[in-house]
Amino acid sequence: MVRKVNICILAIMSIMMTAFIISPVAAVDTTPPGSITSLHMNSRGTNYIDWGWTDPTTSDFNDVDVYINGVFKANVPKGTKHYRATGLAPSTSYIIGTKTVDNTGNINPIMRTNTQTTKAAIATGTIRFITIGDPHLSSTTSSDQNKRLTKIVNLINGRSDVDFVVVVGDIVSGPTTSRYSVAKTMLGKLNKPYYVIPGNHDISGSSISMFNTYFGPAEHIENLNGYQLIFVGIKGSTTNYEWSFDYSKADKTKPTVIFNHGPVQPKVGSTSCASSRGSYFGYACDMKPQVDSFTKLLGFYNGHVHVGDNQVIGGERYVTQDNIGGYDGKDGDSDYIGYTKIVDGVVTYSLVHY
Numbered sequence: 001m002v003r004k005v006n007i008c009i010l011a012i013m014s015i016m017m018t019a020f021i022i023s024p025v026a027a028v029d030t031t032p033p034g035s036i037t038s039l040h041m042n043s044r045g046t047n048y049i050d051w052g053w054t055d056p057t058t059s060d061f062n063d064v065d066v067y068i069n070g071v072f073k074a075n076v077p078k079g080t081k082h083y084r085a086t087g088l089a090p091s092t093s094y095i096i097g098t099k100t101v102d103n104t105g106n107i108n109p110i111m112r113t114n115t116q117t118t119k120a121a122i123a124t125g126t127i128r129f130i131t132i133g134d135p136h137l138s139s140t141t142s143s144d145q146n147k148r149l150t151k152i153v154n155l156i157n158g159r160s161d162v163d164f165v166v167v168v169g170d171i172v173s174g175p176t177t178s179r180y181s182v183a184k185t186m187l188g189k190l191n192k193p194y195y196v197i198p199g200n201h202d203i204s205g206s207s208i209s210m211f212n213t214y215f216g217p218a219e220h221i222e223n224l225n226g227y228q229l230i231f232v233g234i235k236g237s238t239t240n241y242e243w244s245f246d247y248s249k250a251d252k253t254k255p256t257v258i259f260n261h262g263p264v265q266p267k268v269g270s271t272s273c274a275s276s277r278g279s280y281f282g283y284a285c286d287m288k289p290q291v292d293s294f295t296k297l298l299g300f301y302n303g304h305v306h307v308g309d310n311q312v313i314g315g316e317r318y319v320t321q322d323n324i325g326g327y328d329g330k331d332g333d334s335d336y337i338g339y340t341k342i343v344d345g346v347v348t349y350s351l352v353h354y
Helices: 004-023 143-157 179-187 211-216 274-277 285-292
Strands: 037-044 049-056 061-068 071-077 080-088 093-102 111-119 126-132 164-167 194-198 220-224 228-232 234-237 240-244 256-259 299-301 307-311 318-319 337-344 346-353
Touching: 004 234, 037 111, 037 274, 049 111, 071 080, 071 285, 080 285, 179 211, 211 234, 240 256, 274 285, 285 299, 299 346, 318 346
Parallel strands: 126 164, 164 194, 228 256, 256 299, 299 318
Antiparallel strands: 037 049, 049 080, 061 071, 061 093, 093 111, 126 337, 220 228, 234 240, 307 318, 337 346
C-alpha cells in the first residue's frame, strides 16, 4: 500500500515539473520609448506659450510627460503633439521638459527641453473694428456689390460695439470719378469713422491721386487708445504693383495693427507667400521684413486674394478678408465681414454675417 502511494506522489510531482518546464514566464519589457524630436514654440501671448513636437516612432509609445520649470503638469497622449501652458506671467521665461512613456509604463530618462518667454504685457485700452474686403463698387447703385455694401453699412450702424471701419482695398472696380463718387456717398452713411486703403483696382491704369482726392491720404498712421494703426499704400502699373509706406515714421515698439491690400504670409497649407498667391497676388510678400521689425505687432489685415484666411503665427494674427464684391462675375461673393476686438493687447477675431 505504501509503495502505491509513493508511486502516485512521484507521478504528480513529475506532471507538475513538466508543466513548469513547458510554461516559461514571459519576458518583462524594460525598454523605454524613443524621445520626441523638433520641440519648438507654436505661439505665445502675455499669459500662455504653446509648444509643439514630433512624436517618436516607437511602436509602444503611449504619451509624453510634460513639466514646466521642473513641475509636472500633464500626460499628453500620443498623436496630440503639442501642449499649451496657460496662466503664465508676462515677460517671463518658461522651460518645458518632456519625457516619453510607453504602454507598460517605461519612462525614457532623457528630458527634452525648450525655453521660451511670454510676451510683454500691453497696458492699453480697447479698440473694436470691422474689416471689409474688396467691394469692387460700380457706378450703378443697383449692382449686387453696391447692394451688399449698403447692407453692411446698415448692419454696422446698428451696432454699438464698433469704433471704426476699414475697407482693405479695391473699394471700386476701376478708378473713375463716378465710381469713387458713389463709394464716397455710400461710406459717408456710416455713423462710425472709417478708413479706406487703396488696392490694385483703385489705381489700375492711373495714379493714386484720384484715390487721395476721395479717401486720402493713402499712407498714414493713426493712434487710438494706445494702439498704432498703420495704413499702407500701393503704387505701380497693371502688371507690377508694389506696397508703399515709409516705415521709418512708425514706432516699432508700440502695439501695432497694419492694414494693407496684399498679404505678407502664405495662405494656410502653403510655405511661400508669393507662390501660394500667384505672382499677381504676391506684391506685398516682400514687406515681411518690415512687419517683423515690430516688437509688438498684434495683427496684419489684408484683402486682395478674395479667399479668406485667419492665422495666428507666433502670437500675431494675420487676416485675409474675403471679398464682398466679385469683379466682372469672376469671383464668388462672401456674405461675411470681419470683427476684431483688442483688449490690453489681446486680439479676438470673428466673422460677421451681413
